Amino acid sequence: MQNFLLTLAYDGTNYCGFQVQPNGRSVAQTFQDGLEAVLGCRPDIKGCSRTDAGVHALGFMLNFHADTRIPVEKLPLALNQHLPPDIRVLAARVVPEDFHARYAAHTKTYLYRIHNSPIDSPFDEKYYTRVPRRLDTAKMNTAARRFVGKHDFLALCAAGSSAAAHGDTVRTITACGVERKGDEVEITVTADGYLYNMVRILAGTLCEVGAGRMQPEAIPGILASRDRHKAGPTLPAKGLFLKSVEYD
Template structure:
């Protein structure tokens, strides 16, 4: 049988989801817990690799295993064997051949900004702090330019394998900026992402919000296909994989 699990995790202490030779990954920690519950270590397919330090509110992974545990009980069993910064929220059985990455219609990311000169002692590891006042109206005006099918090479880190192969066209279906007090959130929904794409997009929007870039400069930045014309790459700690949409399973 094939399982689809939804996880939430604090990525602070991990080198990303994917197993890496240079540090502890979310995948390895999850597989340790899974093996402790079911007695073996199946191959798991994550919906995304995620960079070091990136968090998740609704990460999806799939694997094949003949598990005689009810879906509603499976998360409870797994969570007793997982580190406290990784939690399984939901488990369900899906059709054979399902792949958490390739079956995804869209993925939604959230970037959190604390727009204040003073840090929060409780949430400092879950946002990027911007001390100067950001104009969220200008940011939203710029965000609208990202929506659609574009070549996003200008929002791609140089080490991207997709960029090396010229595969840099993606479709953003929604991009929103919202403020609640000192908290500014950027949410992006797309059919796929390039390396560091959301963090560079967020950095570009912050340049607009700070008045250092015009909102209507975005189309020219995308057309240039040149990374140096976009904003900075914001820290990984403000980024969350919010949820994955699989349509009707």
């Protein structure tokens, strides 16, 4: 038995999230179907995160234990033959026996994409949120820096969070920035962990700053308040991507 670590990219549009759920088809279930077709068995898989319905991934990590004669370098091609085109295995490698894709993660980086234009793109409307009013990305960057550090992020947590119910709402953001590329505005956040809808609420708060409805100086007060109502709106899932996972 070897412990395989795989890197996946997927379009989350047609899925109820990564984790297996009773209310719809998940990325995990679909991946395991492909895994069973290749290996002849259905090993338990450990994902690095539980992405929500509609959220995409550029570098999702998962691991599983299996006994196979397929060389690790050929495993991605073998699996991709049995996966739908909206899920791709990008890479595979063997890791230590006790490695766990979620618990071994040091930080995770998310990307939120905004199309800052009154007109939609005919090509990738499924992969961004459109904000018609011109956003001030300089002010957004100033606000983004106020999120960096170890804070109680309850104000950026949606209702129904199990972490919030247990009072576990302190996280550390190590990097947060905003970059404009023409009509595209990209918000990138790196942290040691996230609360329910935290990045989508953070992105919504930065958009309020960019639109002039909130000042960057308000961010510390919002965090200190621990009041969800003081932060910005929760932006749609379709603009969110799990970009990468970093391990020690």
